[in-house]
Amino acid sequence: MKDPQHIIVIGASAGGMPALTRLVSNLAGDLPAAVLVVQHFAPESFGQHLVDRLARHTTLRCLLPSHGDKLEAGTLYLAPPDRHLLVRDGTLMVTKGPRENNYRPAADALFRSAAAQYGSAVIGVILTGMLHDGTAGLEQIKRSGGRAVVQDPDDAEFSSMPESALINVSIDYVVPLAEMGALLTQLVQTPPSGPIVIPQDIKMEAAIAERIVGETEDIERLGTPVPLTCPDCGGSLWQLTEGSVLRYRCHTGHAFAAESLLESTQHALEETLWVALRMMEERKNLLTSMAGRGQGYWSIQQEERIMEIKRHINRLREFLLNGQEHNSSTEQAG
Numbered sequence: 001m002k003d004p005q006h007i008i009v010i011g012a013s014a015g016g017m018p019a020l021t022r023l024v025s026n027l028a029g030d031l032p033a034a035v036l037v038v039q040h041f042a043p044e045s046f047g048q049h050l051v052d053r054l055a056r057h058t059t060l061r062c063l064l065p066s067h068g069d070k071l072e073a074g075t076l077y078l079a080p081p082d083r084h085l086l087v088r089d090g091t092l093m094v095t096k097g098p099r100e101n102n103y104r105p106a107a108d109a110l111f112r113s114a115a116a117q118y119g120s121a122v123i124g125v126i127l128t129g130m131l132h133d134g135t136a137g138l139e140q141i142k143r144s145g146g147r148a149v150v151q152d153p154d155d156a157e158f159s160s161m162p163e164s165a166l167i168n169v170s171i172d173y174v175v176p177l178a179e180m181g182a183l184l185t186q187l188v189q190t191p192p193s194g195p196i197v198i199p200q201d202i203k204m205e206a207a208i209a210e211r212i213v214g215e216t217e218d219i220e221r222l223g224t225p226v227p228l229t230c231p232d233c234g235g236s237l238w239q240l241t242e243g244s245v246l247r248y249r250c251h252t253g254h255a256f257a258a259e260s261l262l263e264s265t266q267h268a269l270e271e272t273l274w275v276a277l278r279m280m281e282e283r284k285n286l287l288t289s290m291a292g293r294g295q296g297y298w299s300i301q302q303e304e305r306i307m308e309i310k311r312h313i314n315r316l317r318e319f320l321l322n323g324q325e326h327n328s329s330t331e332q333a334g
Contacts, residue, residue, distance in 0.1 A: 003090065004073040006033035006188040007118045011107025011137070013040040013129025015157030017050065019177055020127070021057045024076060026181020029059030033123075033188040035076040036085060036092075036114065038107045040129065043082035051078050067094040079105035086113040086210060097209055098253035099232060101133045101260040108255065109209050111137025116206035120145030121192040123184065127151045127177075129161035132257045136245040139169045140205075143243065145196040147187065149173045149180065164259070168245050201242040208253055216251045223249065230254050231264035270320070277316050284309045 016039045047064045055062040061075045069092045079085035086093040100106035114122045124141040153159035155176035223238035230250035240247045246258040291302035
């Protein structure tokens with residue numbers, strides 16, 4: 001097989017497999033590009049089944065890659081479950097590095113890696129999905145001279161990922177799935193533009209994901225420390241200073257777009273409040289047992305403390321349940 005002239009990187013989440021099968025059905029097996037795909041799915045998923053499903057709809061060679069595989073034209077590589085897919089020096093890296101935007105594999109990690117290695121030869125594609133993965137990586141592809149393609153949100157089963165990209169990145173093409181295969185085929189027929197200087201911050205972040213570097217000093221070159229902690233490891237966070245997407249990193253490698261970090265802290269807060277509710281219930285039960293064995297003034301004091309903690313329990317439970325109902329209605333609206 002020939003070395004690829006272009007690298008097409010695709011990110012998809014909710015609704016992604018039906019969208020991917022439609023897209024690859026319009027890509028020929030002699031495509032002068034390698035196609036690398038991140039589809040969010042559960043860590044216990046059987047990746048080969050998904051590769052076989054894609055292979056039934058295209059003449060591209062479809063693979064679940066192994067670490068060190070050579071990157072070849074006319075081949076589609078699907079990131080394995082619970083592994084990041086990266087590229088370096090014409091080969092694939094399959095790693096269990098830190099999650100990005102709470103995902104592994106993450107589209108941001110793949111997009112950034114491709115941008116750092118191949119610059120203007122990269123075409124980044126965002127398909128249907130929830131939340132924001134892929135937006136920062138697409139912006140890094142653009143800063144490295146590559147091109148950005150987004151599925152029309154009106155055509156996407158879930159519009160959050162395409163909409164996030166459109167809000168934050170200067171997109172070159174916004175098309176429905178029915179037109180995307182022909183567009184990609186057209187784009188890879190022309191040679192990439194001349195070489196450009198890849199921004200140093202993109203190279204540095206790619207090296208962090210590859211575990212080549214990852215010391216605190218390396219992160220300090222990319223951003224400034226902020227009074228926030230990483231929801232995954234509890235380490236300090238740095239706000240990254242380059243690019244148009246507000247992002248954060250910790251020195252162990254976890255990375256978040258601002259929206260993803262906000263969602264993570266919301267989950268952590270909710271878990272903490274449920275623990276607090278359980279502890280208050282246990283305290284109430286203990287006080288009730290003590291009051292039943294007491295007499296006179298001491299028993300009256302315990303009853304007052306029980307009534308007070310019951311009020312706190314009811315308020316906290318109402319807050320938690322109302323918050324869950326609000327989040328559910330917001331997700332349905334999105």
